[in-house]
Amino acid sequence: MTRSEFVDLGLTSAQAEKPKDMVEIRSAAAEMAEDAVSGLSVPYETVGLVGDPADEVTEYADEQDASYIVVSPRRRSRTGKMLFGSVAQSILLNASCPVVSTLVAQE
Incomplete structure (x- = not known):
């Protein structure tokens, strides 16, 4: 997850009733990674990393x-x-x- 994607997620989270914790942010990053490689026909694993x-x-x-x-x-x-x-x-x-x-x- 890029810094700008993290900031955008943080702003969205801050506007929500309950802000996202780091586990939810890593999960969102993993989902973004999954979307990016979903067409691959080889085994892969996606993880959410922040930094x-x-x-x-x-x-x-x-x-x-x-x-x-x-x-x-x-x-x-x-x-x-x-x-x-x-x-x-x-x-x-x-x-x-x-x-x-x-x-x-x-x-």
Whole structure:
């Protein structure tokens, strides 16, 4: 969950009768992750992590003794496709396991 998504969720939560606790926020993040990968035809698990995305992903991979991490940089211009975003780049540089990068084809 990005910082802006977290803030938006917090504002929505603050306007509700009962504000969301961290468990509910992590659950909302897991649902967002599930929506993002629901079309995959391979086994996967989604989790809700809150914090710096690169740090959270690499720490979670370490905790789970992950074999590898798969990242998919955001769609960018032709020139931008040659460069990774800061989150993907940070994961590539800081992960203790191999990192696979994929580019999702536009339909």
